[in-house]
Structure formats: C-alpha cells, structure tokens
Amino acid sequence: MSSKGFNEDAPLRVAVVVGSVREGRQGRRVTDWFLGTAAAHGDLELDVIDLADFDLPLVMPGWGGTVDPRAAAVLAEVTPRLAAADAFVLVTPEYNHSFPAALKNLIDWHHGEWQAKPVGFVSYGGLAGGVRAVEQLRLVLAELHAMTVRDAVSLHGPWSGLGEDGAPLDTAVCEGAAKGMLNQLTWWAHALRTARHSRPYQA
Template identity: 80%
Template sequence: MSAVSNQAPLRVAVVVGSVREGRQGRAVADWFLTTAAGDDGLALDVVDLADVDLPLVLPGWGGTPDPAAVAALEDVSPRLAAADAFVVVTPEYNHSFPASLKNFIDWHHAQWQAKPVGFVSYGGLGGGLRAVEQLRLVFAELHSVTVRDSVSLHGPWSGLGEDGSPRDAAVCAGAAKGMLGQLAWWGRALRAARADRPYTA
C-alpha cells in the first residue's frame, strides 16, 4: 500500500455492546460519535448489537444454529471485515462485560485479527474499567491490538446526564480524542502492514 493510499479515511466500526432495555449504551455511543465527528480521517460505522439478531449457538460447538439467525450476521460480518479498527462501547455488568458482546465477538474471528481496538466504557464508580480489562484479554486471544488509553464514563447515576452524555464533558472529550489518536496510529500502521503482508495467526 502506498503512502498516499494509506491516507484514506480509517474505517472504524463502533460496536455498541449492551442490548438491555433502558440501556445507556446507545446514548453513550451517540456522544462518542459526536465527539469523533470532527476528525475527517475517520469513517465511522455503528454496529448496534440491539439491531443484530445474534444466534446463541456457535458453529461447531455442539449444536446447529438457527439458519435465520445466522442470516442476520450476513450484513454485519462484512462490515467488521471491512473495518480497519474498532471502538467497543460497553457497560460493566457484575465486574465484567455483557454476554451479548461476548457472543458477538465469538461469532467472528478473522475479522478482528491484526486490527486495533479502543474502548468507551461506562458504569459505576469504576466507570466500566473492569469490563475493559477483561475485554483486553479476549481481544488478545483474537490477535487484536488494544490501545492503551480508554474512555471511562463514571456513573451512570452521577457521571452521566439523562441524555447519556458525560457531565464532565471537557475531560471526557479529551480522553476520547487521546484514545482516537492512538487508534488512528495503530489503525494506519496495521492497515499498511496487512496490505504488505497478509496476517496469518
């Protein structure tokens, strides 16, 4: 890949991990998208798991997935494959991340490989950081690179407003821009590397 072509916008899939009724996840994601919208170097694609009819049985794991449910992934799987990088928006449930997110991650493999992952987390006094630390282990197994800095929104009762946006907007926006800077560096570096030499696990 030439230096010129590697200046094309970085395709970032933003995965909204919670599917609970009354969730704050989509509002948090919308805040993040607004914050990231000023960066012309990013092309953002939202993958909201509430809109994906996820199969519960993985192929080859002792069961037969519902063909209709598998068909629901025909739209979203190519979008992950086309992405250069990912941002995962996740709450923290019981010191971990949602089962819906784990199920979605496990349904894919090659789509995550040799690509960077950033995190926007929310919930409780820890701001979702325990969920993020566990997700780092999961994505390492999938040959992804997680960026060091993450965005941690504390609340949702104190740190987030009713619209899902952070009360300390300036600090959180700064954290988002810092994380996106790292994601963009890794995204472009790994995109060039994959073009030069396809990654094999």
C-alpha cells in the same frame, strides 16, 4: 494481500459497537456522545453496529457444523461490516465486574475479522467506570490477535455523571480522554492497515 490499488490516505473505517442490549440501557446515548466527539477527529468513517439490532443466536455450531439459516442471515448483515473495518471502538457497560453477554457473543462468532486490527474502548458503569469490563475484553481480544490501545474512555457513575442527553457532565475530561484514545487508535489503524496490505498477517 496485494497492495495494488491501496490508498494509505483513505479515511479509516471504524466500527463502533454498542455492546449492551438491555432495556433502559445508557449505551446508545453514550455512543451518540462519542460519535460527536469522534466526528471532530477527521478522516474517519464511523459505522455504528448496535447489537440491539441484531438477534444473533447464542448457540454456535461445533467444528464443521452448519450455521442455522437465522444465524446466517444475521451474520450476512454484520460480518462484512466487521471485516471492512480498519479499527473498532467497543462501547460497553460493566455488568457484575465484566462485559455484556451480547458483546461476547458477537466476538465469538467472528475470528479473522478482528485480527491485526486495533480496538479502543468507551466504558461506563458505577464507581469503576467500566474499567474491569475493559480489562477482561483485553484478554479476550488478545486471543483473537487484535491490538487493544492503551488509553480508554471511562465514564464513572453514568446515572449521575451523564446528562439526560447521554453526554458526560464532566465534558472537558471525558472529551480529552476520547481524543487521546482516538489518537492512539488512528495511529495503530494506519500502521496496521498498511502492514496488512503489504504482508498477510500470520496468525
């Protein structure tokens, strides 16, 4: 990829993916809280991709197959936004020790959009705070050549640990975790964006 016209000081584009589509979900409220924290970080362009807004089919074509028109229309909306992102934050609950099918479906419909880009996590759910969902996501994203950052935001017991507005009751600890994750995410996002523009990534 040519570095002509590349501005290494341009704001980072971060796609924030709301991974749950269940009725009564906490995901959107958790995301709104995170967006408020991330907004204070500066130099970030935050793009919220709420999977409840995209009816992406579960059935994908085989190798060389044709994508049906309905899927193509959805992909035309979401794929360019993933491709344009310099980094990702996945907001995920933990369902049965794993992450939602809708989030896996989004990941599986794409490949190059994830490559050589950093991914951070905001997880929630029960006593474990979604950490098992995050550990499984790390394995999946490694296969796609994404770089997951070490620290994550883990909100434990969301039904008792979150207020009605979705903000954590233990604000200081959770905001500290979010800032730490964002520091790592932005460092990697700057480094990898520069690397992608100076030399094409070889998958």
